[in-house]
Amino acid sequence: xxxxxxxxxxxxxxxxxxxxxxxxxxxxxxxxxxxxxxxxxxxxxxxxxxxxxxxxxxxxxxxxxxxxxxxxxxxxxxxxxxxxxxxxxxxxxxxxxxxxxxxxxxxxxxxxxxxxxxxxxxxxxxxxxxxxxxxxxxxxxxxxxxxxxxxxxxxxxxxxxxxxxxxxxxxxxxxxxxxxxxxxxxxxxxxxxxxxxxxxxxxxxxxxxxxxxxxxxxxx
Numbered sequence: 001x002x003x004x005x006x007x008x009x010x011x012x013x014x015x016x017x018x019x020x021x022x023x024x025x026x027x028x029x030x031x032x033x034x035x036x037x038x039x040x041x042x043x044x045x046x047x048x049x050x051x052x053x054x055x056x057x058x059x060x061x062x063x064x065x066x067x068x069x070x071x072x073x074x075x076x077x078x079x080x081x082x083x084x085x086x087x088x089x090x091x092x093x094x095x096x097x098x099x100x101x102x103x104x105x106x107x108x109x110x111x112x113x114x115x116x117x118x119x120x121x122x123x124x125x126x127x128x129x130x131x132x133x134x135x136x137x138x139x140x141x142x143x144x145x146x147x148x149x150x151x152x153x154x155x156x157x158x159x160x161x162x163x164x165x166x167x168x169x170x171x172x173x174x175x176x177x178x179x180x181x182x183x184x185x186x187x188x189x190x191x192x193x194x195x196x197x198x199x200x201x202x203x204x205x206x207x208x209x210x211x212x213x214x215x216x217x218x219x220x
Contacts, residue, residue: 004107005220006185007164008136009213010157012148013115013122014049015171015193017097018129021046022090027053027083028060031075037064047195050172052116052141053079084121088128094191096210101134103214110161114153116141116174136161149177154184167217176203185220187213 014020021042028048029039040060048059054072057079061067104111112135115122119140126132137160141147144156158166168179171192179186180202188203189210198206205220207213 004109004218005165006109006167006217008110008112008158008161008166009104009217010112010114010154010161010166010168010184012050012168012170012172012175012192013113013117013125015046016094016169016175016189017113017131018091018093018125020091020125021049021193023083023086023088024049024053024056026086026089027079028056030082031057031079032060032064034075034078035071037061040064046193049193050116050174050195052118052147053083053121080121084124087121087125091125091129093129093131094189094210096213100210100213101131105134107214110136112137112139112157112161114139114148114157114168114178116147119143149174149181151178151181151183154178154182158182158184167220169213170203173201176201179203187216 011017025042025045028045048056054076057076058072101111117140119142122138122140123132137157139153139157144152146152154168167185167187169187171189176186186203187205188198188201190198190206190208205216
């Protein structure tokens with residue numbers, strides 16, 4: 001047990017721990033409807049997720065005809081209000097996650113989150129799904145002055161989790177870059193909100209299912 005090579009396993013949130021695409025798509029479409037734009041499909045929205053809700057809204061507006069100045073600022077609070085009120089209607093942990101967390105717990109490994117989602121939203125979502133209390137740290141996109149791909153969110157997550165060898169699991173180039181910048185092992189989940197094939201993201205390892213996570217880490 002004590003020879004497990006990592007003390008901490010950190011996770012991105014959207015598209016890594018939790019499949020939030022349906023609820024985020026609903027929030028984007030709520031905002032678009034306010035200016036009589038046609039709704040976007042979940043498949044179109046998925047690759048827009050990862051740099052925070054404002055970026056997602058900007059991308060949604062671009063995909064439906066662009067936006068004149070001030071529209072993002074006007075719609076963003078409406079999107080956030082809607083999303084916060086409907087944050088876990090369809091969102092669920094990805095298959096195998098809970099069992100993987102149980103195995104890491106049994107090994108004495110601390111688990112934590114570093115996400116570009118606002119910290120309050122991240123805590124609310126994780127709380128509603130029964131995951132918040134399992135995390136030694138939850139670093140959001142507004143917790144620090146910088147967000148991923150900067151190293152600081154990963155480093156803060158590690159510090160709050162007590163320090164030690166760390167692996168970081170994510171689904172985007174921002175996750176890989178943040179892990180590299182922080183000097184930790186990066187793992188990409190192929191089932192995430194990918195904007196390109198998983199192998200092109202430059203992560204150290206790729207998994208297809210959470211059943212693979214602990215055996216992979218144990219062998220590193």
